[in-house]
Amino acid sequence: MAGHSKWANIRFRKERQDAKRGQIFTRLIREITVAARNGGGDPEFNPRLRAAIEKAKEHNMPAENIERAIKRGTGELEGVSYEEVRYEGYGPGGAAVIVDCMTDNRTRTVAEVRHAFAKHGGNLGTEGCVAFQFTHCGQIILPPETPEDKVLEVALEAGADDVLTHEDGSIEVITPPYELDKVKAALVAAGLEPAAAEVVWKAQNEIELTGDDAAKMRKLLDALESLDDVQAVYTSAVFDESE
Numbered sequence: 001m002a003g004h005s006k007w008a009n010i011r012f013r014k015e016r017q018d019a020k021r022g023q024i025f026t027r028l029i030r031e032i033t034v035a036a037r038n039g040g041g042d043p044e045f046n047p048r049l050r051a052a053i054e055k056a057k058e059h060n061m062p063a064e065n066i067e068r069a070i071k072r073g074t075g076e077l078e079g080v081s082y083e084e085v086r087y088e089g090y091g092p093g094g095a096a097v098i099v100d101c102m103t104d105n106r107t108r109t110v111a112e113v114r115h116a117f118a119k120h121g122g123n124l125g126t127e128g129c130v131a132f133q134f135t136h137c138g139q140i141i142l143p144p145e146t147p148e149d150k151v152l153e154v155a156l157e158a159g160a161d162d163v164l165t166h167e168d169g170s171i172e173v174i175t176p177p178y179e180l181d182k183v184k185a186a187l188v189a190a191g192l193e194p195a196a197a198e199v200v201w202k203a204q205n206e207i208e209l210t211g212d213d214a215a216k217m218r219k220l221l222d223a224l225e226s227l228d229d230v231q232a233v234y235t236s237a238v239f240d241e242s243e
Helices: 006-018 021-039 047-058 063-074 106-119 148-158 177-189 211-225
Strands: 083-090 096-103 134-142 162-165 171-175 196-203 207-209 230-235 237-239
Touching: 021 047, 021 063, 021 096, 021 230, 047 063, 047 177, 047 196, 083 106, 096 106, 096 211, 106 211, 134 177, 148 162, 148 171, 148 177, 171 177, 177 196, 196 230, 207 211, 211 230, 211 237
Parallel strands: 207 237
Antiparallel strands: 083 096, 096 230, 134 171, 134 196, 162 171
16 A cells, blocks of 8 residues: 555544543543443552553643542542443445444434534444454554564563554554553563553554545544544544655
């Protein structure tokens, strides 16, 4: 795929998320609350909560905000009760899209998600219509010029499933979801600083979009990620770095 760059697409995703930084605290608080509710308030025994707290600290969330979110999740403090819901559909060019939400009103959320799909050339589908095209896994991205041999040695020893080197020089480490923290910690300890590390829905086959389809898909992703109830958006679409 001429022009396709894993690193360019990762930067695009991060820049898109950073542009919506005003929403990040709300999303992190919801994730911490739900993680504590489902797995308990002790991060030592709750990997999902531990990851959420780490991400909150990376975004400089005050410790008292984190503590309140945990206590809401464990029932020590009153708060809104959120449920997790996932929507699936197709965007321009036939690219698959998964939208993870946390909501206190399913009717509102599905209406907003459906509207975003319809407005930007996509279609909201039924449950399971695209999930089979993705793998739930930990994903760690290291920038170009990272020494491949060292990543291979450290990551596989720490429990990674696979290490992929892309044409642009970036390196992608795939882990079981529950091993992400361990593998990331091993890489950092070895002086290999990831640019991104999170549990994701990774597309098994990517679709490169160009021209109008690429422009429409970017708008669809922006529209979905701007919704208050949306926690994360995953897609099989990738973009030509020259677009």
